[in-house]
Amino acid sequence: MTQFDWRPHFTDVLQYLESENRNAWHEQLTSQLIHRFEQQPHGDVARWQAALEQLPDVPQARVDLNRSAITVASPAALSASGLEALESGLRGLMPWRKGPFTFFDTRIDTEWRSDWKWDRVAPHLSDLSGRTILDVGCGSGYHCWRMAGAGAKRVIGIDPGLLFMFQFLAVKGYVMHAPVDLLPVRMEDLPENLELFDTTFSMGVLYHRRSPLDHLLELKGTLRRGGELVLETLVVDGPEGYSLMPEDRYGQMRNVWFLPSCPTLLRWLDRAGFTDARVVDVSVTTTEEQRQTDWMRFNSLSDFLDPHDPTKTIEGYPGPKRATIIARKP
Numbered sequence: 001m002t003q004f005d006w007r008p009h010f011t012d013v014l015q016y017l018e019s020e021n022r023n024a025w026h027e028q029l030t031s032q033l034i035h036r037f038e039q040q041p042h043g044d045v046a047r048w049q050a051a052l053e054q055l056p057d058v059p060q061a062r063v064d065l066n067r068s069a070i071t072v073a074s075p076a077a078l079s080a081s082g083l084e085a086l087e088s089g090l091r092g093l094m095p096w097r098k099g100p101f102t103f104f105d106t107r108i109d110t111e112w113r114s115d116w117k118w119d120r121v122a123p124h125l126s127d128l129s130g131r132t133i134l135d136v137g138c139g140s141g142y143h144c145w146r147m148a149g150a151g152a153k154r155v156i157g158i159d160p161g162l163l164f165m166f167q168f169l170a171v172k173g174y175v176m177h178a179p180v181d182l183l184p185v186r187m188e189d190l191p192e193n194l195e196l197f198d199t200t201f202s203m204g205v206l207y208h209r210r211s212p213l214d215h216l217l218e219l220k221g222t223l224r225r226g227g228e229l230v231l232e233t234l235v236v237d238g239p240e241g242y243s244l245m246p247e248d249r250y251g252q253m254r255n256v257w258f259l260p261s262c263p264t265l266l267r268w269l270d271r272a273g274f275t276d277a278r279v280v281d282v283s284v285t286t287t288e289e290q291r292q293t294d295w296m297r298f299n300s301l302s303d304f305l306d307p308h309d310p311t312k313t314i315e316g317y318p319g320p321k322r323a324t325i326i327a328r329k330p
Contacts, residue, residue: 004049006037009169013181016154025191032185036162048166051092052173056082058104061174065149068115069100069107070142072174078104093167095296098139101171111296113289114142117203117232121324124280126228128152131198134222137205141168141182147201148180156197157182158190193221203232203324208255216272223329229274234259235282235323240267244317251304251313251320262323269327277327285320 010033017026037045056078064071078086086106090096099110129151135144138157141164147155159165159182168182187205200222202215209215219229234256236244240263250256260268262279269277287310290301301320306312311319 004037004041004045006033009172010181010183012177012179013156013183016179016181020196022194022196025194028189028191029183029185032189036184042162045162048093048163051089052166052169054085054089054092055103055170055173056085058082058174061104063145063171063175063178065145067102068119069102070145070171071102072104072171073102074104090170091295093163093170095298096140096167097296098142098164101142103170108295109293110140110142111290111293111300114139115146116289117322118143118146120281120283121203121230121232122146122150124324124326125150125230126199128199132196134158134197134200136187136200136202136219137208138164138182138201140164141171141180143201143203144168144180144182145171148178153179155180158185158187160184160186187215187218190218190222192218195221195224197222197227198224199228199230201230201232203230204322206231206233207250207257207259210257212258212260213268213272216268216274220272220274220329225329227329229269229327229329230324231265231269231327232322232324233265235262235265235321236318237261237321238264240264246315246317249315250317251301251315252299253304262325265323265325269325273330274327275330277325279323279325281324283322285322 014026058074061072061074096108097111098114099108101108128147130153133147133152133155135157138144138159141157144155144157162184165182165184200219202219206212206215236259238261243258243260243264245258246256266277287302292300304314306314313319
């Protein structure tokens with residue numbers, strides 16, 4: 001197996017940064033990609049590359065970005081050998097956590113019904129047509145594709161998980177020049193105060209940050225003046241000023257730091273300099289929305305809840321409830 005050639009997959013986004021005169025970010029990103037793929041490559045990259053290369057080449061494939069399942073289809077049915085290679089390649093990229101996706105009638109039933117979250121958020125968004133969007137902690141890029149389907153001019157997702165990147169490339173291989181890219185970097189790997197994006201999404205990230213206010217300030221720095229922040233995070237019931245900090249784990253997750261009440265979260269946004277912040281949705285996460293499937297065979301939400309009281313986590317904390325807040329950078 002030859003070394004993974006990362007350059008063709010990032011040509012579009014690097015050219016985009018050049019066109020926007022973001023030369024410093026272009027140089028920084030290039031160095032980061034060289035480090036990740038050439039200097040300290042992940043041990044599973046060769047396996048994921050081999051899985052990706054099994055996916056059949058279908059020149060007339062088309063991708064529908066406006067269905068609940070991102071759908072790759074072809075005017076002609078795949079051959080038996082093509083379907084076998086497809087199944088093998090997609091299963092080589094397991095576990096699939098964010099989705100769902102359909103590849104030529106092979107449905108990937110992901111752990112998360114990410115389409116449910118999109119359906120809750122989308123009605124409250126500004127028109128995404130022509131907007132430049134950043135999706136922080138984008139996973140496999142499911143929501144990035146939905147943003148493009150809603151008319152976004154350019155979508156850049158960031159997530160350090162390399163498996164997520166290969167799952168994203170499984171879709172992008174059939175729409176090579178879509179204005180959607182996934183960068184395998186962390187929020188802290190971005191240049192400060194980019195002020196590049198019209199809309200920044202941070203969904204399912206804030207509670208993983210040791211300093212939530214610093215995360216809000218980082219998000220603010222990515223936005224142009226007047227830009228929109230879409231923030232989704234775990235919350236708990238309580239008055240302004242109340243926030244739960246788990247003693248150790250929350251729902252078996254070690255890296256959960258702060259679960260604020262909605263009034264506290266609005267105060268945080270105000271202190272970070274956002275305006276017009278409003279809570280647009282509060283939803284309890286159920287075992288229908290997050291669960292084990294044939295494409296994600298590890299433990300999932302039902303294993304993380306109290307078996308005698310599913311309204312609580314296995315540690316005894318309030319069960320997962322998520323709020324979506326939309327705010328503006330003045």
